[in-house]
Amino acid sequence: MPTPLFKNVCDEQFFSKLYEQYSKDLHDFIYYKYGDSFNPEDKVHEAFIKLWQNCKSVTPDKAKSFLFTVINNLTLNDIKHQKVVLKHQRSKPKHYTNESPQFIMEENEYLEKYQAALAKLSEGQRVAFLLNRVEGKRHKEIAEMLNISRKAVEKRIYTALEKLRKEIDGI
Amino acid sequence: MKKKDLISKWLNFNLSDEELEAFNDLDASSSYHRIDRAAEYFRAPEYDADTSYLKLQNKLGHQKKSRPLFTYFSGIAAVLVVAFGLFYLLNSANELEYLAENSTTKEFTLPDTSEVTLNAGSSISFIEKDWASSRNLKLKGEAYFKVAKGEKFTVQTKQGSVSVLGTQFRVNDREGYFEVTCYEGLVRVSHGGNELDLQAGNTYKVFGNTIINEVTALAIPSWLENKSMFKSMPYHQVIAELERQYDIKISGDSADSAILFTGSFSNKNLDTALQAITIPLNLSYTINGKNVVLKINQ
Known part of the structure; x- marks a missing residue:
């Protein structure tokens, strides 16, 4: 945010812009990190409600990290480290159709x-890896989201990939 | 380029054409590609920022209006919860209860090593912290006690109480029926304003206006050996005992309730038990799951 047009985020228009810009990332971040044992959208809402309540004290350039920190803490409070299992969706993606039962079984x-294997990754590794592979985010973007260095993101994703390969291939 | 850097570059969507070729030549490249493709299966659920924002606005609007009231009430609620919690804690913290459900008997040892066996559908409770100074417990239903030597041991029931010093006895307190049998030593029974001492081998029973003192030859209650034995027992009490032993409901015709039943039934086999109590009274029965219907034979 180069020009501080607004002193804080209490302006409704600016607030809705923040929502448009970050809510999907927040949603995905929570989903990949903690799974769907609760509703990620509710957490997004809670985080923005917190932001709105504190709008006077949060400057625009701090809004993003405020949101990511708050949503993470809110979620942690809620789930106290239960095991995260991301369910794969059997209907997706579309590019495998008309396959033999044998193929479908192997694929399953x-x-x-x-x-x-995903469940065995650390939360940090899983969220970085899936944001990268599924959402197509680059290392730099993820680093900004998670508020860690680009190098750290690179390491997490690489480690996650190797762990997955070893786990799946049974090496 | 090092293998690790190559993979990291691939992960960052950064490979040139030659680098991609080098990557594809790696042993594990097919594994990497497959992992990459299959990641799609784990995509987060659909998310639409616009509709989600509308929902948020609803919540914010709602929150602004209702918040003061909500905090006010939640404050009161919190106080109430704490008050009730304390009340509960102070009042019942140390009351221990043991329960034998229908169709089970339970055995356990009290803090002073006295032994208790509960018959089906019975419970006892006592206050644990007071146990050392006064051995006092409440009984609902029927139980057999082997009391360790010590201070006075009292069993309170709705209809009367029994106290002893150290002995073996059985108390049966059921709706409209009260019975105490002493197997060893001496027990003091107080019932309806009367007190009497019951010696080993004696039974005291009360139902309606009838009070019976009789001698028992048994060394322990029959139900400890999976048998329910009765001597001159009102028939409806026998039926009630059968219901508790098998956790069933008995309905239909009944023999005259003034009839006194002497005999026994097994606590292990419902069919035999039913035969034992129906045939002598010219009744027949049908079992339907947990329900048994009795019928008078013509």
């Missing part, structure tokens, strides 16, 4: 292993 086995 593969996904079960994948799911188990």
Whole structure:
């Protein structure tokens, strides 16, 4: 945010802009990190409600990190480190159709292993890896979201990939 | 380029054409590609920022209006919760309760090593911290006690109380029926304003206006050996005992309730038990799950 047009985020227009800009990232961040044992959208709402309540004290350039920190803390309070399992969606993606039962079975086995392997990653590794692979985010973007260095993101994603490969291939 | 850097570059969507070729030549490249493709399966659920924002506005609007009231009430609620919690804690903290559900008997040892066996559908409770100074417990239903030597041991029931010093006895307190049997030593029974001492081998029972003192030959209650034995027992009490032993409901015709039943039934086999109590009274029965219907034979 180069020009501080607004002193704080109490302006409704600016607030809605923040929502448009960050809410999906916040949502995905929480989903990939903690799974859907509760509703990620509710957490997004809670975080923005907190932001609105504190709008006078949060400057525009701090809004983003405020949101990510708050949503993470809110969620931590809620779930106290229960095991995260991201369920794969059987209907997606579309590019495998008309496959033989054999193929479908193998694919399902593969996904079960994948799911188990993802659950074994640390929260930090999983969220970075899935934001990167599924949402197509670059290291730099993820670093800004998680408020860590680009190098750290690179390391997390690389480690996650290797862990997944070893786990799935059974090396 | 080092393998790790190559992979990291691939992960950052940064490979040139030659680098991509080098990457594809890696042993594990097919694994990497497959992991990459399959990640799609774990995509977060659809999310639409616009509709989500509308929902948020609803919540914010709602919150602004209702918040003061809400905090006010939650304050009161919190105080009430704490008050009730304390009340509960102070009042019942140390009351221990043991329960034998229908169709089970339970055995356990009290803090002073006295032993208690509860018959089906019975419970006892006592205050744990007072146990050392006064051995006092409340009984609902039927139980057998082997009391360790010590201070006075008192069993209170709705209809009367029994106190002893150290002995073996059984108390049966059921709706409209009260019975105490002493197996060893001496117990003091107080019931309806009367007190009497019951010696080993004696039974005291009360139902309606009838009070019976009789001798028992048994060394322990029959139900400890999975049998329910009765001597001159009102028939409806026998039926009630059968219901508790098998956790069933008995309905239909009944023999004249003035009939006194002497005999026994097994606590292990419902069919035999039913035969034992119906045939002598010319009744027949049908079992339907947990319900048994009795019928008078013509």
